[in-house]
Amino acid sequence: MKTRPILFLFFLFLTGIFSACNDDDNALDETITPVSNLISPVNNAFVRLDPPSNAAVTFEWGQARAADGTVVLYELVFDKEGGDFSKPVYSIASGTNGLDNRLVLSHGDLNRIADIAGIKSQQQGKLIWTVNASKGLNVQKGTETRMMTLERPAGFSTLPPTLYLTGSGTEAGANVSQAIQFKSISAGVFELYTRLSTGDVKLIDQTGGTPTTYAIDGNKLVEGTQGTSPTTTPKVYRIRLDFNNAAATLTExxxxxxxxxxxxxxxxxxxxxxxxxxxxxxxxxxxxxxxxxxxxxxxxxxxxxxxxxxxxxxxxxxxxxxxxxxxxxxxxxxxxxxxxxxxxxxxxxxxxxxxxxxxxxxxxxxxxxxxxxxxxxxx
Structure with a gap:
C-alpha cells in the first residue's frame, strides 16, 4: 500500500529533471547571425557638422536573426580609420534601448564623437563604423564596415555649463576659490563685466576638483592654455564668450x-x-x-x-x-x-x-x- 505514494513521488522527480533539462536547452541557445547589411549612411559619406542647426544623421542596418526567434539587441560602434573595433572610440545602444535597427545621432553627438576620436576643431577626420548584435553573452560584430568623414566646426564639442575668471590679471586674483563667475546668456554663451590689468587671465569651468581650462587668444577661445591680459593698465571690459564657435569679444x-x-x-x-x-x-x-x-x-x-x-x-x-x-x-x-x-x-x-x-x-x-x-x- 505504501509503494504507490513512493512511485508517484519518483515520477514527479523524473518529470522535474526532464523539464529542467528542456529549460536549460532553450536558455542556452543564444545563436544569432551578425549584421551583414549596413543601409545608411552610405560608405565614404562626408558630413560637415553644424551642431547649432540641430541637423542629424540616421544610421540604419539590416536585422540580425536569433535561432530561437527572440529579440536581438544592437550597438552602434565607431573606431578610428584602420581600427578593428576591439577598442572602439565610442559605442551606443540603438533606439528603444537597443531594440531598433536604426539610430539617429545629431550633429552635436557626432561632434563629440569626433572630438573623442582626436579630430580637432575646424579639421576633417575619418571614422569607421559597424553594428554589433548581441543576445545574452553572445556578441557578434557586423560583417560590413563603412567609413565616414567628419568636418568639425570651430567651437567646442562639450559646452561648459558654468564658467569662471581667475588669474593675477583679474579682480579676483589667482586664488581659484575667489574666481568670478560669468553670467550664462544661453547654452555655451557667457558674459562678464570686469576690470582686467596686467598679468595672467584664465577661464575655468569649475572652482573645485580638476577644472577644464580655457584662454582667450585674440578673438578666439582655446583650451588647455593660460592666456595673458589684453591690457597693461587697469581697464574695464565686457567679455563675451561663445563656445559654440570658439569666439571671444572683449569690449572696453x-x-x-x-x-x-x-x-x-x-x-x-x-x-x-x-x-x-x-x-x-x-x-x-x-x-x-x-x-x-x-x-x-x-x-x-x-x-x-x-x-x-x-x-x-x-x-x-x-x-x-x-x-x-x-x-x-x-x-x-x-x-x-x-x-x-x-x-x-x-x-x-x-x-x-x-x-x-x-x-x-x-x-x-x-x-x-x-x-x-x-x-x-x-x-
Missing part, C-alpha cells in the same frame, strides 16, 4: 554716464568701483522745468571701444517705452537695464518725486548673479 567700457533726457546730456559720470558695479554718491539732481511740468526722465550711456579701437555709445534703459515715476513700492523689475535706442526720451526711467533738488546715490549693477539693474538712493 570707457565710461558710464547718467543720461538726463530733457537736456540730452550726461549729468554725471559714474565711476567703476569693482566686480561689475559702477557707483556715484551724493550727486545733485534737479528736474527740468517744462511748460507742462517737471521732467525727470533718465537712462544710462555706456561709451565702448572695440578691439579695433573704434568708439561707440550704447544706451541702457527700461524694458518699457514709457514709465510712471518710481515710488517706494516700485517693483525691482522697473530698474532692470537692457540695451535701448539712442532716442533721448525712449525707454527712460523716472526719478521718484523726492529726488527733485536733492542729492542721490546712483548704482549700476552689471553683475552675473541676476538681471542687470540699477538703484537710486535719495539722501
Amino acid at each position: 567700457i570707457e565710461s558710464v554716464g547718467l543720461w538726463f533726457a530733457p537736456q540730452s546730456k550726461v549729468l554725471v559720470a559714474i565711476p567703476y568701483v569693482g566686480k561689475g558695479v559702477w557707483k556715484v554718491e551724493n550727486t545733485p539732481i534737479e528736474f527740468f522745468q517744462e511748460s507742462w511740468g517737471r521732467d525727470e526722465r533718465y537712462k544710462f550711456r555706456f561709451t565702448e571701444k572695440n578691439a579695433a579701437g573704434a568708439t561707440t555709445q550704447q544706451f541702457y534703459g527700461s524694458t518699457n517705452s514709457d514709465n510712471q515715476r518710481a515710488t517706494a513700492s516700485t517693483p525691482a523689475a522697473y530698474y532692470y537695464l537692457v540695451p535701448v535706442t539712442a532716442a533721448s526720451y525712449d525707454y527712460t526711467y523716472k526719478f521718484q518725486t523726492e529726488a527733485d533738488k536733492k542729492n542721490v546715490d546712483v548704482t549700476v549693477r552689471m553683475q552675473p548673479d541676476g538681471p542687470y539693474t540699477h538703484q537710486i538712493t535719495v539722501r
Whole structure:
C-alpha cells in the first residue's frame, strides 16, 4: 500500500529533471547571425557638422536573426580609420534601448564623437563604423564596415555649463576659490563685466576638483592654455564668450554716464568701483522745468571701444517705452537695464518725486548673479 505514494513521488522527480533539462536547452541557445547589411549612411559619406542647426544623421542596418526567434539587441560602434573595433572610440545602444535597427545621432553627438576620436576643431577626420548584435553573452560584430568623414566646426564639442575668471590679471586674483563667475546668456554663451590689468587671465569651468581650462587668444577661445591680459593698465571690459564657435569679444567700457533726457546730456559720470558695479554718491539732481511740468526722465550711456579701437555709445534703459515715476513700492523689475535706442526720451526711467533738488546715490549693477539693474538712493 505504501509503494504507490513512493512511485508517484519518483515520477514527479523524473518529470522535474526532464523539464529542467528542456529549460536549460532553450536558455542556452543564444545563436544569432551578425549584421551583414549596413543601409545608411552610405560608405565614404562626408558630413560637415553644424551642431547649432540641430541637423542629424540616421544610421540604419539590416536585422540580425536569433535561432530561437527572440529579440536581438544592437550597438552602434565607431573606431578610428584602420581600427578593428576591439577598442572602439565610442559605442551606443540603438533606439528603444537597443531594440531598433536604426539610430539617429545629431550633429552635436557626432561632434563629440569626433572630438573623442582626436579630430580637432575646424579639421576633417575619418571614422569607421559597424553594428554589433548581441543576445545574452553572445556578441557578434557586423560583417560590413563603412567609413565616414567628419568636418568639425570651430567651437567646442562639450559646452561648459558654468564658467569662471581667475588669474593675477583679474579682480579676483589667482586664488581659484575667489574666481568670478560669468553670467550664462544661453547654452555655451557667457558674459562678464570686469576690470582686467596686467598679468595672467584664465577661464575655468569649475572652482573645485580638476577644472577644464580655457584662454582667450585674440578673438578666439582655446583650451588647455593660460592666456595673458589684453591690457597693461587697469581697464574695464565686457567679455563675451561663445563656445559654440570658439569666439571671444572683449569690449572696453570707457565710461558710464547718467543720461538726463530733457537736456540730452550726461549729468554725471559714474565711476567703476569693482566686480561689475559702477557707483556715484551724493550727486545733485534737479528736474527740468517744462511748460507742462517737471521732467525727470533718465537712462544710462555706456561709451565702448572695440578691439579695433573704434568708439561707440550704447544706451541702457527700461524694458518699457514709457514709465510712471518710481515710488517706494516700485517693483525691482522697473530698474532692470537692457540695451535701448539712442532716442533721448525712449525707454527712460523716472526719478521718484523726492529726488527733485536733492542729492542721490546712483548704482549700476552689471553683475552675473541676476538681471542687470540699477538703484537710486535719495539722501
